Amino acid sequence: MKLWGGRFSKDTNELMKKFNSSFYIDKRLYKQDIKGSIAHVRMLGKVNILSTEEVDKIINGLEGILKDIEEGSLKLEGDYEDIHSFVEANLLERIGETAKKLHTSRSRNDQVAVDMKMFVKDEVFNTVFKIDNLIECLIKKGRENEYLMPGFTHLQPAQVITFRYHLMAYVEMLKRDKKRLLNALYILDESPLGSCALAGTTNEIDREFTASELGFRCITKNYLDSVSDRDYLIEILSAFSILMMHLSRLSEEIIIWTTPQFKFVTLSDEYSTGSSLMPQKKNPDSLELIRGKTGRVYGGLINILTTLKALPLAYNKDMQEDKECFFDAIDTVNICIDVMTGVIDTMKVNKEEMLKSLKKGYINATEVADYLVKKGVPFRDAHEIVGRIVLYCEKTNRAIEDLKLEELKSFSEEIEEDIYEYIEYSNILKKGNKKYILMEVE
Structure with missing residues (x-):
């Protein structure tokens, strides 16, 4: 099923179908797409565009699709252009012609905009929770190991500090990362639903109702901006990049601390790997991967900035490219935070080695x-x-x-x-x- 095609006399080229399809990526938005559609249908009933019977029929169908996806009986697979056509095709199959009324007073432009904002809200709050866990882990590890150690500048011994104090520097960084993400979430928390393609609709719809149903604090004010705004993705990817830079710096320090030349900490076997040739090796691959994956997140930021840099208003198909880089970035950030939390929680701090090192750099x-x-x-x-x-x-x-x-x-x-x-x-x-x-x- 396509959501368009009436003015076309030829079918889409098979290569173009494959090239144009985003279903393999945006199927991840199924929950948000169905939730947004349910709110939209309720609004259409509220303003008497759809009858109560039609609203109930569509909502029951949508809830059934969601339930079947969640339970695994309906697979997110097939020859669909995007998640929106997947949902509508399955709805049409289940409830018949009434399904065709779902898209009244809505465009895929505002539909995908609201789906993506809801997804970002759900997922980034989860990232913030993970940051909190890492902060607590750093604080706990510091309290348990408040030993004297040299502080460094230029990687040269400089002045005496404590191990706890060093970890607390990263706590401050992570607190700023959390604030940046929460601020970005506040700014994006405006519903674009009802903007339609770029200029609203002649139907008397209730945008405030759908905004409230979907948990947004308010509605967007300009339809052109609403469907073409991806600033929030840039802002969050920027915050992710800064966060990954902090994790990479911490990774580098711990890697240095684990070397025989330092011996400040010992990594748990759970977060280390060995060598296929050298049996004595215990490599900090967990931390090296965090350090390496930082570049992937930076790449996502550059990707979306480059995609958007010369786009005229309003929506352009280029914007379909926003999802893959964002999904990859948030997955990367989340696993890196989790791994770093595990590394910190399980590593052993070597008090005597740090005390010995105090004598080596004239740090008094x-x-x-x-x-x-x-x-x-x-x-x-x-x-x-x-x-x-x-x-x-x-x-x-x-x-x-x-x-x-x-x-x-x-x-x-x-x-x-x-x-x-x-x-x-x-x-x-x-x-x-x-x-x-x-x-x-x-």
């Missing part, structure tokens, strides 16, 4: 400078003095705290015995605004 050097400043030494001079101390430590292969007081005083007479307590790693985090590193800020 800045605190020596702060100590000298408190003694009245100008910061630029203090910076120079500590630089010479570090150079001396490198030559003698010792940490700053391992130097004798006489050695330290050779660089500045302002240094006294209290320097050792001041630059002791755990004490550092109790001074000044560093105390916030030890505080629960969630």
Whole structure:
């Protein structure tokens, strides 16, 4: 069954049928398409375009189709142009000619627009739930492992922090990701149903009714924009891309931490793989795949931006290409969040290895400078003095705290015995605004 064809004298070329069909992709919208159709039919009954008997007959037919799809007795397969023609063809087969009244005062343009918005709302709320789970997992892992570790800049040891504090940086990133998605959901929450092809209908329909039935906060205001708007997909794909960038950064850090050179964490066997040649290998493939799949999500964003960049109003068939990239992106994002949650939940944190690493990078050097400043030494001079101390430590292969007081005083007479307590790693985090590193800020 086609939803058009009266003005055509020749059948569509078989290659064109295959090229034009989107059913293999948009069949995923079956639930939203049926739900939207039911709301539309109820509205047609409310405004007396359809009789009560017609409304009941169509709705019963649609609910039967949905039930059969859900139970598996009706397969989403066959030679259909799209999900809309699949639903109408099956409805016609079940209830007869009354099914042809379903599409009154509606176009596939506003139909697919409302279907896609409903799908995005359903699925993105699920993604937000997954983000919450990952946030809770990071917080829990941090609380259980509040050990001292070096913080890095340029991948070089910089200053002392805690493992919990490092994980909390990613919690902040994920909170922003969640806010971006929720904001996008609020903006898109306007019903386009009733816009028809591009200019509404001469029938007196009730768009506010269908918006309320479908759970939208309001209706769209401009029909041309309503059927051609895909901004919300761009915005969510952008938010997904930022989210994947955060997951990729976290993946990279954990990959580094698992190396024999670091040994900060040990991945569970559940999220690792081996080598077909080297029996000693334990590879962090879960994290490498997250890192790699980030490019797929970026690709989805570039895909839809490129598709839309020069389209005239209103709807164009190019827009059919919005779904495949979005479906792939949301599937990728969801599994990556789930895998990262599993990685974090099951990995072991190696306290002793992190403590050992504190000695390797002179990460209390800045605190020596702060100590000298408190003694009245100008910061630029203090910076120079500590630089010479570090150079001396490198030559003698010792940490700053391992130097004798006489050695330290050779660089500045302002240094006294209290320097050792001041630059002791755990004490550092109790001074000044560093105390916030030890505080629960969630």
